Amino acid sequence: MATGVAAWLPFARAAAIGWMPVANCPMPVAPGDNSKRQDELIILNVSGRRFQTWRTTLDRYPDTLLGSSEKDFFYNEETKEYFFDRDPDAFRSILNFYRTGKLHYPRHECISAYDEELTFFGIIPEIIGDCCYEEYKDRKRENLERLQDDQEENKDLKLPNMTFRETMWRAFENPHTSTMALVFYYVTGFFIAVSVITNVVETVPCGSTSSQKDTPCGERYTVAFFCMDTACVMIFTVEYLMRLFAAPSRYRFMRSVMSIIDVMAILPYYIGLVMTNNEDVSGAFVTLRVFRVFRIFKFSRHSQGLRILGYTLKSCASELGFLLFSLTMAIIIFATVMFYAEKGSSSSKFTSIPASFWYTIVTMTTLGYGDMVPKTIAGKIFGSICSLSGVLVIALPVPVIVSNFSRIYHQNQRADKRRAQKKARLARIRVAKSGSANAFLQSKRNGLLNELLELTGTEEDEQKLVKSASLLESQHHHLLHCLERTTAHEFVDEQVYEQNCLEAALRTYASRSPSASSRGSAAGTCCGRGLKRSGPPPRHGPLQELSAIHIQCVDPAPHAASRSNLNLRTDERINCKGGRITTAIISLPSPPALTPDGDGLHGPLQRRPPPPPGHPAAPSIQTTMSSAGTNIVKVSAL
């Protein structure tokens, strides 16, 4: 229950009178208000600044410092106030949280200081209101990243227990971590440069030899160039294989852009080796050599700027696409116009519309090569319009696109953030909702347990799971309990509900239990179940007594069957002695999701207590049950 509406709980409880005439069962007893204190003002002195508030305001959140008895540690007897030696500015927002139920993050506060204050006062940051949550998360992330960067810079020392593989990977990713890595980094860089220069120089004509034409160096010094190429490719191959070996996730590494570039850089060479000097495929072979230019992209590992450029281009692809689209439109329009304008003139170069594309592009980008010029007057007019509009079409969007880059880039990031946070926010809301629902179910189980423990008069105090819920909580649970009684149904959690559904489906196929006769009315079931439904108790004897008192008319078929199912689910110490007879378990089944204090719940309870000595009552109780139905639950003296 959102404690922000705690003030309305009395109203909700009063309104529950509307259910009373409809209910057919007696209502549970309301929790007593033992410590009915007059509401008093308490003074909180935070480093000299005095805040005053009602005690009930602070009591709204009993699991924080101010709402619990922990604040008594800070009580100053002489001045009758609570003194905290903390930041009064940050305390303002914390106190407002108690007043309004919403925690706000003040933007001028340092994020780590604020976090510390929250931790001191026992408030989890996840309950920051939606208005401030995004800002808080952003700042927190920035801070974390900054800390991480600082850490990485300081992380020169090699961690002692890194495997060889991890060391290698670290060396590859951060060249400045060790001298070996640095050497490797520079060597590969050198060879990339060598390879690129080789490719370039290969095509330069190298002084004429005996033959007439100038031959490119590549054909003159074939062996030398081949050796250099081989050396480079060997280095690149070794590097790629080493990276592949060292990568923590090989599959992910192979899919990354850099590895694809690496592969494309070395593949043409191997394909060339494999292929013979066949005339048919020599054309394709030449094309493959073009891919060698991709080696230049290997420099992006060495240059941060190149990587950023590539990334920004990728992220602004839509804008670029739009520019391209509008250009294409304009080109087609003007090409068509120019073609038809120049159709009349003789010896015109505008032979077709696609041929006019070239003219339009060259004119619109204000290049103006001059290889195609219009000769007719109409052509010249349209040509001038084309060049003017070219200036507009290209010059205008470019600054807009450039500014759009940064805007859209940040916007995308924010939208992704918001989407991620929305999911987190919905999850939080769901958790809060299920938390309160589960709190109720949990308290039911605790309540039942406590009652039974009281009945048996056990001295084993550690089993007393008195999770002293606040008065507010107990009142809220009482309200929910009244609703259960009114409708003669009970709240259960998801798992049990699904199980029951499954069971109901199964039962329609299985043989009918003859206890259909005792399928009591809604009224009967309500009273009959009473305290039993919250879960099988740890001791069987007292439960039987209790259930004997409360049984008026019972519907045992679904009851015991599902109870046995619960037993089966959580405790494997059950021997099905056949048919519908099951042995009772002695431990409390508790679905793992629900128990916040699981240890307390599981530990002591799974001890099997000795069967209660007073058993003469047992047979009679059992007959009561058996008379109502066939599902007999036997106490086993296992």
Add this chain to the structure above:
Amino acid sequence: MAAPSKRSQWREELQHFRKDHGFSKKVLLNCCLVRRIVTWASPNLKDSVEDELELSAVRHRPEGLEQLESQTRFSRKELQILYRGFKNECPSGIVNEDTFKDIYSQFFPQGDASTYAHFLFNAFDTDHNGSVSFEDFVMGLSILLRGTVQEKLNWAFNLYDINKDGYITKEEMLDIMKAIYDMMGKCTYPVLKEETPRQHVEVFFQKMDKNRDGVVTIDEFIDCCQNDENIMRSMHLFENVL
């Protein structure tokens, strides 16, 4: 002169208006001034802006403490506590139906409490003006927490009688019952079936409708409830809530 008398008359009317609705002078003045400026600035958006102004200008101040003390059965201190909680949740001084549904739904996380909250809202909104002010709230609570059994039963009858015609028909009861069962949600034991509310209504009518005419009147209702021990006992359940 005509003008001064008109002005004084207008002032008188304004004062009456203020008193009736508990608006302070300042608030009213601000209201009119802002509205005038806005309508001058954007004549086209007249309707929407006015609607917005309507919403924001509605602030309600309750009658004085003494008056409420005399009208309800709460002590001064209790009224203070109640008002503080009320005003904290609804700073504007009134609750409209959506806020009411929100607040009420928070107490029943597993089910859907909006239908029942709607009926509750109508039961509290005695003057049917679409909003629950503090007076409505506190009068209702006074009956529920400090009233006689007769009054409480009367209130419950009023709640069930959706169209306030003095009779509870089976359809009305079925609506109420479905709303109550909706609050339980899906995950219940035993599993909620379609006809459970209907069956419950049948049981209810069997108990209450003495002359078998298909409707339950206020007298039948009160008579029957007074003869039922469970109901009488549960009427006293919430007496120490405040």
